[in-house]
Amino acid sequence: MESFKINRNLAQLALLQRIELADKNLKKIRKIFGRYLFSKVFSKYFINIDEISVNYSKVMRDEFSTIKKFIINRKKFLSIGAGIGGLEVLILKFLTDAHVSFIEKNYVSEKIKYGWDNLNKEGYNYLSQLDFFLKSNEISEKKYSIFDFDKKDFPKNDFDIIISIYSLDYHYDFEIYSNYLKEVMKKDSILIFDTIRPKHFKNIFEHVEIIKEDSNTVHKSNRIACRIFK
Numbered sequence: 001m002e003s004f005k006i007n008r009n010l011a012q013l014a015l016l017q018r019i020e021l022a023d024k025n026l027k028k029i030r031k032i033f034g035r036y037l038f039s040k041v042f043s044k045y046f047i048n049i050d051e052i053s054v055n056y057s058k059v060m061r062d063e064f065s066t067i068k069k070f071i072i073n074r075k076k077f078l079s080i081g082a083g084i085g086g087l088e089v090l091i092l093k094f095l096t097d098a099h100v101s102f103i104e105k106n107y108v109s110e111k112i113k114y115g116w117d118n119l120n121k122e123g124y125n126y127l128s129q130l131d132f133f134l135k136s137n138e139i140s141e142k143k144y145s146i147f148d149f150d151k152k153d154f155p156k157n158d159f160d161i162i163i164s165i166y167s168l169d170y171h172y173d174f175e176i177y178s179n180y181l182k183e184v185m186k187k188d189s190i191l192i193f194d195t196i197r198p199k200h201f202k203n204i205f206e207h208v209e210i211i212k213e214d215s216n217t218v219h220k221s222n223r224i225a226c227r228i229f230k
């Protein structure tokens with residue numbers, strides 16, 4: 001499969017969203033010069049765009065394989081914190097009659113801080129860039145809608161499947177979305193996300209299945225598929 005089409009702005013965002021795409025030199029630079037210069041300058045100008053495209057495409061194909069069996073015959077997708085949207089491009093090319101609603105942030109923090117973010121202040125995206133990435137990778141605009149998290153005007157429809165890869169309960173508390181998810185999940189909806197506390201979700205959902213365990217990578221978490229709020 002071909003790699004995604006990206007330009008410098010998209011490569012920078014992909015790198016900020018997926019720090020594992022940084023090579024050793026860039027990681028060193030981040031340590032030496034600090035988060036501000038890294039987020040603003042080095043992540044944009046000290047990168048090899050083609051290499052990031054190849055590696056980002058591979059990472060997204062791997063993510064796709066972890067969710068593939070859950071998405072068959074599903075049409076209405078919600079993606080929370082998709083980043084530039086590589087996984088969603090793969091979904092929309094695989095399921096030609098699917099539609100994806102995106103909820104994302106429309107800013108990049110001055111000094112990106114990775115890890116748990118109690119106040120959910122960190123943002124690593126621009127909605128116009130997400131839109132541009134989808135169009136550049138041949139996704140028709142009929143196939144998606146984009147919503148700004150901070151405008152709180154979320155899509156009200158039911159979803160067959162909700163995906164949040166390294167965003168919900170990985171960077172910020174599940175509670176932020178809990179009431180909203182209760183409204184948009186039906187009996188057979190599936191919610192897939194990454195967390196370090198899979199057991200906690202057995203108190204919240206009738207069914208919780210661990211679909212991926214990450215203990216040796218930078219992510220150190222479990223990917224779970226949940227159904228039916230208790």
Ligand SMILES: C[S@@+](CC[C@H](N)C(=O)[O-])C[C@H]1O[C@@H](n2cnc3c(N)ncnc32)[C@H](O)[C@@H]1O
Pocket residue numbers: 017018080081082083084103104105120122123124125149164165166167171172176
């Ligand atoms: C670590 S990145 C993961 C991006 C993508 N899912 C991936 O796997 O490459 C986390 C993403 O969550 C977004 N984000 C942060 N808070 C959010 C919120 N409350 N709602 C939706 N997205 C959010 C960030 O802007 C960022 O793009």
